[in-house]
Amino acid sequence: MLCQNCGKNEANVRYTQVINGVRKELNLCSECARKLGVDRIDIPMDFTSFLGDFFNDYAESSLLPSFSIDNVKCKTCGMSYNDFIDTGMFGCSDCYDTFSGPIDSLLKNLHGTARHIGRGVKNVDDLLGKNTKSKTSNKTENISKSSDDKNAQKLEDLQKQLDKAIKEERYEDAAKIRDKIKEMNK
Amino acid sequence: MNWYLQNGKESDVVISTRVRLSRNIKGIPFINRASKEELKEVYDKVKEIIPSLGYNLKFLSLSDMDSITKQSLVEKHLISPDFAKTKMPYTAVAINDDENICIMVNEEDHIKLQVFTSGLDIDNLLNLAIEIDEKIENLLPYSYHEKYGFLTACPTNVGTGLKISTLVHIPALQMTGNLNKMLNIINNLGMNVRGLYGEGTKAEGDVYQVSNNQTLGITEKEIAKNLNLLAQKIIDQERLARKYLSKNSLKLEDEVYRSYGILANARRIGEDEALELLSKVKLGTDLGIIKELNDKKVRELMLYTKPANMQKRLGTKLSVIDQEASRCEVIKQILQED
Numbered sequence: 001m002l003c004q005n006c007g008k009n010e011a012n013v014r015y016t017q018v019i020n021g022v023r024k025e026l027n028l029c030s031e032c033a034r035k036l037g038v039d040r041i042d043i044p045m046d047f048t049s050f051l052g053d054f055f056n057d058y059a060e061s062s063l064l065p066s067f068s069i070d071n072v073k074c075k076t077c078g079m080s081y082n083d084f085i086d087t088g089m090f091g092c093s094d095c096y097d098t099f100s101g102p103i104d105s106l107l108k109n110l111h112g113t114a115r116h117i118g119r120g121v122k123n124v125d126d127l128l129g130k131n132t133k134s135k136t137s138n139k140t141e142n143i144s145k146s147s148d149d150k151n152a153q154k155l156e157d158l159q160k161q162l163d164k165a166i167k168e169e170r171y172e173d174a175a176k177i178r179d180k181i182k183e184m185n186k
Numbered sequence: 187m188n189w190y191l192q193n194g195k196e197s198d199v200v201i202s203t204r205v206r207l208s209r210n211i212k213g214i215p216f217i218n219r220a221s222k223e224e225l226k227e228v229y230d231k232v233k234e235i236i237p238s239l240g241y242n243l244k245f246l247s248l249s250d251m252d253s254i255t256k257q258s259l260v261e262k263h264l265i266s267p268d269f270a271k272t273k274m275p276y277t278a279v280a281i282n283d284d285e286n287i288c289i290m291v292n293e294e295d296h297i298k299l300q301v302f303t304s305g306l307d308i309d310n311l312l313n314l315a316i317e318i319d320e321k322i323e324n325l326l327p328y329s330y331h332e333k334y335g336f337l338t339a340c341p342t343n344v345g346t347g348l349k350i351s352t353l354v355h356i357p358a359l360q361m362t363g364n365l366n367k368m369l370n371i372i373n374n375l376g377m378n379v380r381g382l383y384g385e386g387t388k389a390e391g392d393v394y395q396v397s398n399n400q401t402l403g404i405t406e407k408e409i410a411k412n413l414n415l416l417a418q419k420i421i422d423q424e425r426l427a428r429k430y431l432s433k434n435s436l437k438l439e440d441e442v443y444r445s446y447g448i449l450a451n452a453r454r455i456g457e458d459e460a461l462e463l464l465s466k467v468k469l470g471t472d473l474g475i476i477k478e479l480n481d482k483k484v485r486e487l488m489l490y491t492k493p494a495n496m497q498k499r500l501g502t503k504l505s506v507i508d509q510e511a512s513r514c515e516v517i518k519q520i521l522q523e524d
Contacts (some may be wrong), residue, residue: 001351005506005507006456031458032506035456035506038504039470075217076215077215077219078219079219087218088218089218089220089294089339089340089519090213090216090337090339090340090341091215091216091219091265092214092216092219093210093212093216093329093331093337096331096337096344097331101333101406103341106341107334107341107344107402110341110342110343110399110400110402111399111400111401111402111403111404112400112403113402113403114333114334114403115333115334115401115402115403116331116333116335116336116344116346116402117403117404117405118345118346118404118405119346119405119406120330120335120407121323121330122320122323122325123323131388147260150223159473167353
């Protein structure tokens with residue numbers, strides 16, 4: 001039987017529609033079925049579960065005997081690692097810390113590494129002098145706008161950066177960071 | 187004129203380039219775990235800051251958009267097909283008149299910042315994306331992890347959150363039997379390649395999307411450099427294959443002009459057939475064989491033979507069968523323009 005839509009190809013998809021008790025049947029070729037959007041129901045694979053399976057394979061090999069994640073749930077969003085396996089998606093930022101053990105090996109499999117080396121959030125970039133463009137006006141604006149909460153977080157980050165810079169003997173960077181902390185404490 | 191109707195650098199092979207950054211707002215769960223109120227919070231926050239970013243961005247709620255308009259954005263590759271179909275509340279796009287900036291709100295992540303250009307121009311595009319990204323970050327602090335970088339719902343995007351993709355038109359590699367070799371090489375280099383239309387190895391229209399897989403443990407500059415290098419290689423190989431085809435000029439001329447002949451004279455053309463004919467016609471135009479056409483017309487033909495953009499152009503809703511005749515009308519219109 002030929003496709004009832006294009007009349008050219010052999011029909012290999014039967015589409016039945018029942019609206020208000022009226023039954024309508026169409027025989028379509030796969031091409032037309034795809035175009036009319038009736039083929040989606042026939043596809044058993046859904047992408048997120050496929051991704052989940054993929055992660056599951058990695059997760060098994062990464063399970064250390066001492067590390068049980070069965071009952072661990074993310075405190076912030078309530079997601080368990082199994083939920084992640086099912087969907088391939090994390091629930092919130094804190095999931096990355098909650099499941100950092102299995103995530104590390106998962107990320108290594110996906111990206112070859114588990115450590116970010118690209119751009120940071122802006123204030124960190126400025127500190128390290130990565131962005132040499134003058135952003136002083138931006139910076140002050142940023143500080144005045146941000147809440148106290150954010151300032152405290154920033155100071156803490158700065159202190160960490162300072163310690164790191166000193167440890168790594170990057171004294172030029174350290175000086176910049178020190179000045180920045182001074183400025184913020186004014 | 188919008189970018190997708192123009193030619194850019196290396197446009198004989200590279201149709202367009204996209205740079206995309208995946209971002210989430212600090213303190214709000216990712217969309218798969220966010221409550222309705224939290225999705226609204228993302229929506230409201232982004233809506234609030236959009237005017238202050240500049241670029242004449244307009245914030246448009248997806249729920250206010252009819253399905254043809256949404257599909258027309260998919261056809262221009264401005265939004266993902268899944269996003270056009272989503273039933274999620276509080277989804278939106280922020281888009282400018284040139285349509286070279288399109289921010290998806292509450293797609294897979296809170297913010298998917300995308301910038302586009304015709305042809306191959308990764309470095310400028312990346313700079314633009316970072317410029318906008320920094321402006322947004324000033325107003326909406328991002329979810330960022332010292333070790334993992336920018337956090338995303340899917341671990342395939344974490345780190346830089348950066349995906350760069352180029353659309354390449356490589357009919358000569360296909361015609362000379364070198365396509366699979368090329369696709370294998372791309373895969374082996376750790377890049378992702380897929381046919382843009384249709385399934386299987388041979389993509390309809392000979393258009394393939396090449397993009398980076400790795401987003402973590404690599405800098406933005408490296409990703410850009412790698413993709414640039416790879417694109418350049420694909421361009422070189424495709425041009426070489428075209429040169430080879432040009433040796434038998436009568437055969438090639440015959441082939442592209444036959445496609446042009448059908449395209450110009452048929453009375454009914456389906457979407458897929460149009461894609462295939464246009465692939466040959468674009469090749470013929472790029473090689474200077476088809477004198478009747480220019481690059482702009484080819485771009486218009488590629489866009490307005492797609493169902494949703496065709497219906498938008500004609501201003502009417504058409505069944506798939508009626509579209510086949512209307513498609514020929516649209517083609518005629520474009521060919522007759524001066």
